[in-house]
Amino acid sequence: MPTLRPVALVTGSTSGIGAAIARRLSNEGFALVLHSRSSVAVGQALAAELGDAIYVQADLANEPDRERLVQEAIAAWGRLDVLVNNAGISQVIAHADLAAATPAVWHALHEVNVVAPFRLVALAESALRAAAQPGHPACVVNISSHAGVRPKGASIPYAASKAALNHMTRLLALSLAPDIRVNAVAPGLVDTPLTAGWTQAQQLWKERAPMQRAARPEDIAQAVAMLVASHYLTGEILMSDGGLNLT
Ligand code: NAD
Numbered sequence: 104m105p106t107l108r109p110v111a112l113v114t115g116s117t118s119g120i121g122a123a124i125a126r127r128l129s130n131e132g133f134a135l136v137l138h139s140r141s142s143v144a145v146g147q148a149l150a151a152e153l154g155d156a157i158y159v160q161a162d163l164a165n166e167p168d169r170e171r172l173v174q175e176a177i178a179a180w181g182r183l184d185v186l187v188n189n190a191g192i193s194q195v196i197a198h199a200d201l202a203a204a205t206p207a208v209w210h211a212l213h214e215v216n217v218v219a220p221f222r223l224v225a226l227a228e229s230a231l232r233a234a235a236q237p238g239h240p241a242c243v244v245n246i247s248s249h250a251g252v253r254p255k256g257a258s259i260p261y262a263a264s265k266a267a268l269n270h271m272t273r274l275l276a277l278s279l280a281p282d283i284r285v286n287a288v289a290p291g292l293v294d295t296p297l298t299a300g301w302t303q304a305q306q307l308w309k310e311r312a313p314m315q316r317a318a319r320p321e322d323i324a325q326a327v328a329m330l331v332a333s334h335y336l337t338g339e340i341l342m343s344d345g346g347l348n349l350t
Contacts, residue, residue, distance in 0.1 A: 106134045106155065106180045106181065106182070108134040109132070109134070109182075109184040109234070110135075110176075110180040110182050110183050110234075111125075111128045111134075111135055111136070111185035111186070111187060111331075112136040112138065112173075112176045112183060112185070112186050112187070112223075113125045113128065113136070113187040114138045114163065114172075114187065114189050114219075114223065115139055115140075115191065116146075116187075116189065117138075117146045117149060117158075118142065118145070118295065118296055119293070119295030119296055119297060120189055120290070120293055120295060120320045120323045120324070121139075121246075122149065122320065123319075123320030123321050123323065124187055124189060124320075124324045124327050124328075125137055126153070126324070127321070127324035127327070128185070128324075128328065129153040129154075129155070129156060131328060131332075133184075134155040134180050135153055135156035136156070136158075136175075136176040136179060137149055137150050137153075137157065138159050138160070138161060138176075138190070139160065140160070140161070140162050140163065140190070143158070143160050157175075159171075159172050159176065163190055163215055163219035164211070164214045164215050164219065166222065169219060169222050169223060169226060172223070173230075177230045182233070182234050183227055183230040183234055183241075184231070184234040185241065185242045185243075185244070185331055186223060186224065186227050186231065187243075187244045187245075187246070187327060188219070188220035188223060188244070188246065189246040190215065190219070191246065192211065192212060192215045192216065193212075193257045193258070193297060194208055194257065194261060195258060195301075196208070196257070196258035196259070197258075198258070198259050204259055204260050208260050209260045212260045212261055212264045213264055213267070216264035216265065217264050217267045217268055217271065220245055220271070221275075224243055224275060224285070228283070231243070231279075231283050232282045232283065238334060239334055240281060240282055240284045240337075241283045241284070242283065242331055243275070243283060243284070244285075244286055244327050244330050244331060245268050245272050245285070245286070245287040245288075246287070246290070246323070247265040247268045247272070247287045247288070247289045248261075248262070248265040248289055248290060248291075249289050249291045249342060249344045249348060250262040250265050251264075251265025251266040251267075251268060251340075252266070252269065252340065252348070265289070269287055269289065269340050272285050272286065272287040273285075273338045273340075277338065284330075284333070284334075285337060285338065286330045286336055286337060286338065286340075286341065287339070287340045287341065288326045288330065288341045288343050289340050289343060290318055290323050290343045290344065291312070291318065291342075291343065291344025291345060291347050291348075292305065292307075292317040292318065293317060293318045293320060293322075293323055294318070295320060298317075304317075305317060307347075308347065311347060312344065312345040312346055312350070313346030314345030314346055316345060318343060318344075326341055326343045329341075
């Protein structure tokens with residue numbers, strides 16, 4: 104069903120940060136492709152609620168699913184203007200517990216947090232280029248983490264995967280300009296299902312962060328919307344941690 108609206112694909116958009124990004128872009132006039140690994144009923148309900156939105160289930164650890172997701176996204180609306188690589192996984196492992204960070208953990212996190220976003224950009228590249236107009240490039244936003252910038256985070260494999268995503272963001276920004284801008288948002292702690300039990304981190308943000316709280320998913324969605332609205336910014340890693348990195 105072709106649309107005159109710009110189209111955004113937001114991965115991992117049935118919960119947490121991704122759902123907030125999808126709602127925000129929908130409010131700003133985008134037709135949406137929602138996606139998650141497993142919560143089909145939630146995705147379909149959100150698509151019905153937003154209107155001009157479809158939902159696609161796909162396991163991003165798996166290449167045929169990545170290919171199908173991008174094909175179905177483009178087929179749904181006939182164009183693709185924005186790709187938000189939000190889906191990601193984390194595993195909490197004490198940084199000093201080297202034995203617990205097994206090869207299996209490294210491979211699993213790398214596949215979903217690094218390989219999948221790269222492959223989605225590669226698979227969507229021609230559609231994104233086709234949507235770009237002179238002076239109005241298409242756009243990719245990767246959701247990385249402050250853990251990819253500072254020596255922090257749920258585990259060393261998680262932090263290293265997000266550092267790789269940040270560097271990939273800059274490399275792709277250089278390779279895909281001027282048709283496609285590529286930026287990242289690097290949240291600190293965000294109140295989502297992923298972090299519901301992270302009481303120590305919540306305390307840290309309350310006591311040490313200049314903004315005295317963790318982010319709400321809507322704060323991160325606003326940062327994404329700012330990057331999407333720009334026609335110029337590219338290669339930026341926008342730290343969104345309430346200023347914790349200043350302390
Ligand atoms: P969440 O668990 O609520 O959402 C994660 C989403 O990723 C889900 O929709 C899930 O379906 C999807 N996903 C995970 N593995 C997948 C797979 N194999 N295939 C397809 N989809 C998959 O988490 P969230 O907190 O909203 O996190 C969203 C992003 O923000 C992640 O990339 C995360 O690393 C990043 N982030 C979160 C925080 C935080 O404090 N919550 C902080 C920094 C960065």
